[in-house]
Amino acid sequence: MIFHFKTSSGWLYGWQNRHGVKKVSIQGEKICSIGANEIEKCTKNFKIFVENHGFTSEQVFNADETGLNYKALPKKTLDFCVNSYAPGWKVQKQRITLMVSANSSGYRLPLVVVHTAKRPRCDTKSNMNALPVAYYAQKNAWMDQTIFRDWFMNSFVPNVRNYLMSEGLSQKAVLVLDNVPSHPVEGFKTDDGNIFCYFLPPSSTAVLQPMDQSVIETLKHRYWKKFIQDLVSQENIDLADYWKNYNIKNAIDNVADSWSELSSTTLEKCWNKLWPNTESPSNNSDDVSRADVATSTSSALPLENSETINEWLNCDENDCGYELLTDEQIINKVNDEEENNDDYDGTDNNNENGHNPTASFLRQEAKIAASNLEKCIA
Structure with a gap:
């Protein structure tokens, strides 16, 4: 019927x-309308939750999405590249959705990439399982519940179980999430109930969600620095041709490298606001800062100034990765x-x-x- x-x-x-x-x-998940008292209550409740379930830092994970305009350039350089081979052509955003996931001890899961194509362009003959990321296709390159559920059951859970086994820990874990349309409803868990989701209170993620505390920002800084370095280091090819030929497979390789190179210190420190009693790592970090990217960009691209570079670095800050x-x-x-x-x-x-x-x-x-x-x- x-x-x-x-x-x-x-x-x-x-x-x-x-x-x-x-x-x-x-505007995405960046709104935070709760006060200091509510934040303190949230962190207290989370601490009680963790203690009641007997979770260690290795068993507590967080995942979060963001959009990446992977072929963006500072305005003057972009105009130069476009006019070099297609005068008058209107540039459209070429975006993907990324999802990062890690636990509070610094262990990271493979990066998730959502693109529009079932198979990345210029990579039609390779094994999709050989990509350095968990790759999904969606017509608008958004994260949605179908993709998220598939990732949780077929990527997150197997990876977490293998990791916990290697650490000699019991096969139980929690994935901390924000309340957004791309995530499942309360009660989503494995069949045995040992791995499940914990949802942060609405409007609190900008302050409390670990991956929002510099992890995503630093990942993008690494990506853009790598992108610019590759752009200006090419021999026998000019800047415009390199930009024109830069494709989704190049972007996947660069963002995957950037994710793997992200320091464990950054991944550990991002939990301090939600779970302040976790053991805080040292302040030393080798991660790339915004100033590092701005400096390397200004020296590599003489057409640009600090204003256009900052606009470029902010080009997708409001892209939350879901519709x-x-x-x-x-x-x-x-x-x-x-x-x-x-x-x-x-x-x-x-x-x-x-x-x-x-x-x-x-x-x-x-x-x-x-x-x-x-x-x-x-």
Whole structure:
């Protein structure tokens, strides 16, 4: 029996009123509207939670997404490159979503990259499993719940279990997450319940989420410094040609190297605000700072000044890596899935994203849409 779930603006308005969902203006996950007392309460509750479950620092993980405009350049240099081979061509963002994940003792999991292509361009013959990242395809290069669930079960859990076994620790762990639409609802866990998710309070992630405390920023600093160094070190090829030929496979290799080179000190220190009683590492760090990138860029690209360099380094700071849907987009998304369901022939063959447009799936998607709206409550 096919389940027909047709939405409208009236339905959404009524649903919002029944559940007290407010329409708010948000810019990703960087908003923090809780005060010092609430932050102190959050850290205290987290400490109690960890102690009650008997977790060690090796068993507590965090993951967070961000967007990367991987081919961006400071404005004057970018204009030069574009006009060298395509005068008048309008530059479009070439972005990917990254997700970083690490525990509070400095162990990092493979970087996650979400791109639009099923297979990176110029890499059509290689084994996708040989890439230095966990690679996923999504039509807009966003992280979504389908990708996240697949990553959790098929990448995060196996890696964590192997790591805990190598450390001689019990097979239990927690993944700390923020409340955003790309993440699953409360209660998401493995079948045995030993590895599960812990959600931070809404509007607290800018202050408390570990990967937001310089890890993502430093990763991008390393990437951009590597990008610029590669750009200006080419022999027998000018800057414009190198930029034109720089592709997603190059970006994956550079960002994966940047992630692996990130210091363990940076990964450990990022937990100090959420879990201040963890053993603090020394302040010594060999990581790349914003000033390092600015200095190397200004010397390598003489057309640029500090203003254009800063604009470049900030080009994707508000890209949270997941899609923020408007009311109209939510309605269209659910209705499109219902139209796809009308053509379902009763077979069990999955499509390329692992979706089966069955009645139970549409009900699940409706619940996810409701959950996503609730996560955007002010």
